[in-house]
Amino acid sequence: xxxxxxxxxxxxxxxxxxxxxxxxxxxxxxxxxxxxxxxxxxxxxxxxxxxxxxxxxxxxxxxxxxxxxxxxxxxxxxxxxxxxxxxxxxxxxxxxxxxxxxxxxxxxxxxxxxxxxxxxxxxxxxxxxxxxxxxxxxxxxxxxxxxxxxxxxxxxxxxxxxxxxxxxxxxxxxxxxxxxxxxxxxxxxxxxxxxxxxxxxxxxxxxxxxxxxxxxxxxxxxxxxxxxxxxxxxxxxxxxxxxxxxxxxxxxxxxxx
Amino acid sequence: xxxxxxxxxxxxxxxxxxxxxxxxxxxxxxxxxxxxxxxxxxxxxxxxxxxxxxxxxxxxxxxxxxxxxxxxxxxxxxxxxxxxxxxxxxxxxxxxxxxxxxxxxxxxxxxxxxxxxxxxxxxxxxxxxxxxxxxxxxxxxxxxxxxxxxxxxxxxxxxxxxxxxxxxxxxxxxxxxxxxxxxxxxxxxxxxxxxxxxxxxxxxxxxxxxxxxxxxxxxxxxxxxxxxxxxxxxxxxxxxxxxxxxxxxxxxxxxxxxxxxxxxxxxxxxxxxxxxxxxxxxxxxxxxxxxxxxxxxxxxxxxxxxxxxxxx
Numbered sequence: 001x002x003x004x005x006x007x008x009x010x011x012x013x014x015x016x017x018x019x020x021x022x023x024x025x026x027x028x029x030x031x032x033x034x035x036x037x038x039x040x041x042x043x044x045x046x047x048x049x050x051x052x053x054x055x056x057x058x059x060x061x062x063x064x065x066x067x068x069x070x071x072x073x074x075x076x077x078x079x080x081x082x083x084x085x086x087x088x089x090x091x092x093x094x095x096x097x098x099x100x101x102x103x104x105x106x107x108x109x110x111x112x113x114x115x116x117x118x119x120x121x122x123x124x125x126x127x128x129x130x131x132x133x134x135x136x137x138x139x140x141x142x143x144x145x146x147x148x149x150x151x152x153x154x155x156x157x158x159x160x161x162x163x164x165x166x167x168x169x170x171x172x173x174x175x176x177x178x179x180x181x182x183x184x185x186x187x188x189x190x191x192x193x194x195x196x197x198x199x200x201x202x203x204x205x206x207x208x209x210x211x212x213x214x215x216x217x218x219x220x221x222x223x224x225x226x227x228x229x230x231x232x233x234x235x236x237x238x239x240x241x242x243x244x245x246x247x248x249x250x251x252x253x254x255x256x257x
Numbered sequence: 258x259x260x261x262x263x264x265x266x267x268x269x270x271x272x273x274x275x276x277x278x279x280x281x282x283x284x285x286x287x288x289x290x291x292x293x294x295x296x297x298x299x300x301x302x303x304x305x306x307x308x309x310x311x312x313x314x315x316x317x318x319x320x321x322x323x324x325x326x327x328x329x330x331x332x333x334x335x336x337x338x339x340x341x342x343x344x345x346x347x348x349x350x351x352x353x354x355x356x357x358x359x360x361x362x363x364x365x366x367x368x369x370x371x372x373x374x375x376x377x378x379x380x381x382x383x384x385x386x387x388x389x390x391x392x393x394x395x396x397x398x399x400x401x402x403x404x405x406x407x408x409x410x411x412x413x414x415x416x417x418x419x420x421x422x423x424x425x426x427x428x429x430x431x432x433x434x435x436x437x438x439x440x441x442x443x444x445x446x447x448x449x450x451x452x453x454x455x456x457x458x459x460x461x462x463x464x465x466x467x468x469x470x471x472x473x474x475x476x477x478x479x480x481x482x483x484x485x486x487x488x489x490x491x492x493x494x495x496x497x498x499x500x501x502x503x504x505x506x507x508x509x510x511x512x513x514x515x516x517x518x519x520x521x522x523x524x525x526x527x528x529x530x531x532x533x534x535x536x537x538x539x540x541x542x543x544x545x546x547x548x549x550x551x552x553x554x555x556x557x558x559x560x561x562x563x564x565x566x567x568x569x
Contacts, residue, residue, distance in 0.1 A: 036263075051276050076562035077367070079561070081557045088553070089368075153560055156560050173539075219263045233495045235494045236495055237491060243321035243487070246506070247513070251326040254326075
């Protein structure tokens with residue numbers, strides 16, 4: 001009886017697999033990345049498989065997976081310095097909404113070999129293709145679009161190692177299994193990071209699969225940071241007491257000599 | 258012992274020995290010259306890429322330690338005019354409150370770093386120049402064999418014509434409260450915006466403008482600096498969350514140790530030579546800051562997004 005059920009079950013699963021379109025299964029190697037005093041960057045792994053793939057396309061290598069990692073989105077101000085009376089002063093600025101604090105793509109080939117620029121741009125895949133939206137509030141001059149600010153934002157984030165495209169870090173372990181190595185730099189922002197795997201076939205985006213992990217400060221650093229931000233008054237009083245104690249100790253030691 | 262340590266508020270990894278060394282070096286100089294050291298330490302921290310907002314607020318915290326240690330010694334010797342100190346403090350608290358408010362405003366307007374640098378260039382430039390000229394003249398005079406002229410007692414200026422006069426017994430002066438409180442406000446403003454104790458303004462102003470006897474000037478100045486910087490530390494923590502206790506402790510420990518050796522070294526040098534050296538040092542820091550303001554930066558653009566909290 002149980003054998004019969006099992007056989008029926010397997011037949012049913014096989015039937016649905018052939019009937020359904022392709023899908024992605026994905027997992028992240030960690031739920032939480034701890035950031036302690038000695039944190040100097042780390043690697044995590046995103047792995048998964050292409051389900052319901054058509055054998056011919058697999059053999060022809062028409063499937064491509066692109067994994068993106070997206071940090072918490074924040075409003076971001078970009079300022080430009082100008083020389084006034086010989087001194088460099090922040091003058092013009094633009095405020096952008098929902099700018100990811102971290103962005104990384106991991107693929108087996110350069111993105112432009114996987115899909116058309118228009119497709120990538122439409123789906124915000126690739127550090128150059130992220131959309132940067134100006135905040136709607138502000139004075140008339142501050143909401144005029146200005147491409148140099150967007151370029152500067154992308155460039156600075158790239159230089160800081162926060163935005164990157166990694167066209168070699170995705171390995172195809174078997175025709176359907178993939179493994180993406182994600183490097184998180186020492187300055188990776190704290191918070192929840194979203195992981196999305198995109199499945200392309202012949203340059204067309206078929207499906208996506210989402211997951212996430214969290215980067216959080218741990219131990220003393222976390223305690224201090226939370227304390228300072230949640231109870232600034234008490235934190236300040238503690239800072240003063242530490243200073244008084246240090247000053248008193250120094251004075252006591254000095255007097256004995 | 259790890260070489261690099263993560264500063265939880267500045268959110269950066271730093272070399273603990275470099276910071277400790279900076280604390281010790283500034284402590285040595287402040288012990289040698291009898292100055293607070295805030296006006297040397299804050300620019301150094303900025304040169305070391307500590308965000309200026311964190312440097313200023315944390316330095317106020319460090320000065321609490323150094324001024325408390327110094328004031329204790331003066332209290333024991335009886336060279337503190339507590340009444341005068343409290344009057345200065347009244348002004349100081351008002352000034353510090355406004356200062357932190359201005360600090361927050363400049364920070365959100367993106368002009369804080371600029372204003373801090375400009376203020377340093379102006380103050381360090383004028384004080385360094387005055388100090389160097391004055392001490393060089395004194396050295397010339399002592400070489401010529403003339404003793405420097407002592408201040409005539411009973412000499413008065415316009416400040417002594419102001420109303421609301423009060424008697425300060427310890428200092429043996431009868432003086433209007435207005436210039437005292439005004440001086441306190443000014444120094445409180447500087448403490449909050451520049452991360453200094455303000456001794457380098459307070460001491461000359463008390464000697465030359467208020468005509469306070471020199472023996473109580475430093476003790477009284479230190480006495481009120483403790484409270485103004487303690488108050489600034491608490492307000493900065495509450496308003497801007499920019500006090501980094503880890504950074505402050507490293508600097509405090511380095512500072513108090515350095516100060517012991519500095520004080521011993523200071524006894525071996527003549528007053529005028531000390532002042533000339535300090536004047537030149539102050540000018541050097543001023544020039545370095547001015548250079549950074551004028552030279553074309555590597556990148557004209559900067560980004561900031563810390564107002565949306567990334568943490569969960």
